[in-house]
Structure formats: C-alpha cells, structure tokens
Amino acid sequence: MDIPPVGSTATQTSQLNNALGQDDFIELFLTQLRAQDPLEPVNNQDFLAQMAQFSLLESNRVSNEELASLRALVEANQGIGLIGKVAETQSGGQLVVGEVISVGFETTGTVVSLKVTDASGEEFFLNELPVSQLTRVYNDEN
Structure with missing residues (x-):
C-alpha cells in the first residue's frame, strides 16, 4: 500500500x-x-x-x-514615485544599477524598467522588473 x-x-x-x-x-x-x-x-x-x-x-x-x-x-x-530615481537590483548574480525610466501595472503588481549603462558605456534595459526585486533606490544626485 x-x-x-x-x-x-x-x-x-x-x-x-x-x-x-x-x-x-x-x-x-x-x-x-x-x-x-x-x-x-x-x-x-x-x-x-x-x-x-x-x-x-x-x-x-x-x-x-x-x-x-x-x-x-x-x-x-x-512605483510612480520611482521614475527618475536610481535603483539597484540583482541580475545574473551581479549588482546592477540603473535609472527607473518607466513604471507598469501588471496583474501581479507594479513593474519598472531600468536603463543601465555597463562598464563599456553600452546602454541596455531591464524591463518588467517587479518593484519587490529592487534592493535599493536613491536620487540621481547620490
């Protein structure tokens, strides 16, 4: 049995x-x-x-x-208050810092898009990143 x-x-x-x-x-x-x-x-x-x-x-x-x-x-x-702020998150096991350029509202919650500049000066975007995955948010002046 x-x-x-x-x-x-x-x-x-x-x-x-x-x-x-x-x-x-x-x-x-x-x-x-x-x-x-x-x-x-x-x-x-x-x-x-x-x-x-x-x-x-x-x-x-x-x-x-x-x-x-x-x-x-x-x-x-x-989420709306994050637009224009700089935020940190983990992506691929590395700390990524970028500017919040947009905010979206999904059924699962609020998501943001980050504009990130890598060490070589190339820009890329992290899209549909849940706000809960942001580890730190601060003003661009800091």
Missing part, C-alpha cells in the same frame, strides 16, 4: 479551503435547513451561530478584497 507524502495532505487541505466559498456555504446551509427533521427543527441558538459565521465569512471576504485594492493602489503610487 502506497502512503502519500506528508506535504500532499497539506496541499489538498489548502486547495479545499481555497475551493470553498460563499456560495458553497449558502448551499450547505440551505441543504441543512431542507433536510432537518420537522419534529426537531434546528435549535435557534445553532441557527443564529451559523448566521453569525456566515456574516463573518462575508465580512472577511469584503475586507480581503478592499485590502488587496488598497495594497495595489499604494504599490502603484510608490
């Missing part, structure tokens, strides 16, 4: 948690109400507790959406 690795159970659990949402909760709740014994209906306290859980679930969902929107807005504002 094969025994699945320990990590697979955690993965399956997280996939299940991500798969269950508001609609699933409502469906389970309505199924429970339809299937209850008419001679012994759901206790009012249990019913109220389930409604409170549902309200909390919906409130958490809305809060998470709002926080994600706020995070994206803050990251976009920070």
Whole structure:
C-alpha cells in the first residue's frame, strides 16, 4: 500500500479551503435547513451561530478584497514615485544599477524598467522588473 507524502495532505487541505466559498456555504446551509427533521427543527441558538459565521465569512471576504485594492493602489503610487530615481537590483548574480525610466501595472503588481549603462558605456534595459526585486533606490544626485 502506497502512503502519500506528508506535504500532499497539506496541499489538498489548502486547495479545499481555497475551493470553498460563499456560495458553497449558502448551499450547505440551505441543504441543512431542507433536510432537518420537522419534529426537531434546528435549535435557534445553532441557527443564529451559523448566521453569525456566515456574516463573518462575508465580512472577511469584503475586507480581503478592499485590502488587496488598497495594497495595489499604494504599490502603484510608490512605483510612480520611482521614475527618475536610481535603483539597484540583482541580475545574473551581479549588482546592477540603473535609472527607473518607466513604471507598469501588471496583474501581479507594479513593474519598472531600468536603463543601465555597463562598464563599456553600452546602454541596455531591464524591463518588467517587479518593484519587490529592487534592493535599493536613491536620487540621481547620490
């Protein structure tokens, strides 16, 4: 008999948690109400507790959406402030320094383009570099 690795159970659990949402909760709740014994209906306290859980679930969902929107807005504002600044990042195992010449907004987050001049004076560009990969940002005067 094969025994699945320990990590697979955690993965399956997280996939299940991500798969269950508001609609699933409502469906389970309505199924429970339809299937209850008419001679012994759901206790009012249990019913109220389930409604409170549902309200909390919906409130958490809305809060998470709002926080994600706020995070994206803050990251976009920070990205715009980087234009014209000098930034450092790691590329190919080496420290690369260049000027931020543009900012883009992807679904994964804010990205920048750096104009880099190498030791021989050749210019090249690092495009679609996530802001999180910048290790240092400073004014051009420094």
